[in-house]
Amino acid sequence: MVTTIAARRRTLTTTALVAVVIVLALASLGTGPVRMSPLTVLDALAGGGSDVQQIIVREIRLPRAILALAIGAILGLSGAALQGLLRNPLASPSLFGAPQSAAFGAVLIIALGLADIRSYALPAAAIAMAFLSVFVLLAVAGRSAGLLLLILAGLAISSLAGAATALALNLSPNPFAALEISFWLLGSLDDRSFRHVMLALPFIIAGAIVLMSQRAAFRALSLGEETAQSLGVHVGRLRLLVIAGVALGVGGAVAVAGTIGFIGLIAPHLMRPLIGHDPARLLIPSALTGAALLLAADIAVRIIPSTTDIKVGVLTSLIGVPFFLYLILRERRALSGGVA
C-alpha cells in the first residue's frame, strides 16, 4: 500500500514537472526585448504572422529555449548521477570543476583562434577537458572519498582551470579576447542560433543516454559497494561511464553557453523529498527540474530590468551558492566527522 502511494506521488511529480517545463519553454518563447502577445508567438511559431515575428520566434527565441531546456536537463541529470555514484549529496559537476575545465578547453580554442567558434572543435575541446578534470578528481580523491576530500580536490581543479583560462587569455592574439572570454565564462544563452543547438545537442543526448543506461547500477550501488559488486556491478567501469557521460553532457553544454553552475547541485536536492532517495528514480525528475530551473533563470535575466544584459550563469550562481552553503550547514556533522 505504501509503495503504491509513493509510486503515485512519483508519477504525479514527474507529470507535474513535464507540465512545468512545457509552460516555461513556452514562456521563454514569449520573453524578449520585443513584446509579443502569447497568441502572436504561437502563431509565429506555427509559421504565421509577419516575417519579422517569425524570425524572432523561430530563429532567435526557439534555439535559446531548446538550449536552456537541454542544458538544464543534462546538468540536473549529471548532478543526480554523480550524487548516485559517490553516494554523496554534495557531488555536482560545478563543485568538481568540470564546467570550469570544459570552459578552459573551449577558451583555448577561442583565445588562440584555432577554429571558428561555431565548429565542433569547441565541444570536442570542452569535452576532453571536462573528462580529464573529473577523471583526475576521482583518481586523486580515491574510491570512497569523503565530502571534504572531494570538495578540496574540486576546488583545486577549478582554481587550476581558472588560472589556465586566464593564461590562455593573456596569450591570445585577438584583442577582443579578454572581453569576449570574460563574458563567455559568465555563462549566457543570448542570441544563440540553431547552429549552436546542432553543436551541443548531439553530445548532450549522448551523455544523457550513457548516464541513463547506468540507472540500475546506481540503485545497486546505493546498497554499498560490496553489495553492488555481488549484484554484478563493475564499479570501476561504472565510474568511467559516469565520467564519460558527465563530460559529454557538460562539455557540450559549456561549449555553447559558457559555465552555468549549480543547477546540477540543486536539482536532485529539490526532488529528494518528493521522489525518495533511490538514485535511479531520481535521474529523470532531476533532469526535468534542471530544465525548469535553467528555463526560469533564462526568462528572469530577460525580465529583470538592467542597463546591460544579465548573464544567466551569474543568476544560477547567485541562487546556487547560498543553497550550497545551506547544504554545508545541514551536512556539518558529516563534514566535521571527516576532519576528525
Place this chain on the structure above:
Amino acid sequence: MPSYRRWREGLGLAVTLLGLATTAAVAQPRIASINLCTDQLLMTLADPDQILGLSPYARDVARSWDATRAAQFPLLSGGAEDVLVLKPDIVVAGRFTKRATRQLLKDKGQRVIEFDVPRSLDDVRQQIMRMGALVQHPERATAEIGRLDAAIERARGVAARKSFSVLALSRRGWVSGSDSLSAALLSAVGLRSAADGLGLRTGGFASLEAIVSLKPDYLLVSDSGDYAEDEGRAFLLHPALERFYPASKRIMLPERLLACGGPMLTEALDRLATELERIDR
C-alpha cells in the same frame, strides 16, 4: 677619482648641450605614439625621423590603416617603460585608453598630448590640424584636410537617391550612435543612421530582436567574412540577421578605415561611395 668624475660630468654636460643645440637648430620635436589612431596621424604628418615609436597594433593590417608604413618604425609595448627610456619630446595618446600609463608618464614629467574620439568630420579636421601643429608641419595638415574635403565633395556628388536608413553594427551588437563618426560619414553620402530608432545617440548594445524588428534598410559592417573567431563576431553571422541582411544588404567598410578619425577617412568616403553604387542599384 674625483677628477675623473668631474671629467665625466663635464662630458655629460657637453653632450646635453650639443643635444639641445641640434634640437634647437632642427626645432622638430621627436614623438612617440601609444595609440593606434594617433599612430596614423603621426605617420601621415610627421617626418620619419620625428617618429620614435608606434603603438603595438600599428602593424596589424586589419586595424591599422597605414600598417605597411608602420613596418619602418619601432613598435612600443604600449606601456610606460619603453617610452620613458626613449625620452620623446611629446607622447601622443588616446583620451580614453591606458589611463594609468598616461598618468605615470605625466608624473615622470613627460609631455602627454591626448586626442579625443572624434564624433564629427569637424572634430577630425581639428585633430589633423592639432597634430600638424605638434609635429610643426601645419602645411601638411592643411593639405590633408583639403584631400578630406575633396572626398566629402565627391561623396555628395554620388549621394544616394533615397535617404536609406543604415545601422552601423559591430561585434556583440554594438551600435555606433547617431552622434558618431560613422553616422557623420553616412550622412556625407546621403544616408541616415538608424541608431536613433534604437534610442542610441552615443552608441550602445542592441539586441538581435530589436535590430530585426527595427529593420533598417542596410547594415554597415566592418567584415564580410564568414568566420567567427568568437561569440562577439558570431552575433553578426546569426541566421536571423543573415536572413534579412545578406551580403547585398551589408555595406562593408573595413575597421582600419572606420576605427579612427584621420587621413584614412578620405579613403573611407571613396569606399562608401563605391559601396553605395553596389547597393543602390
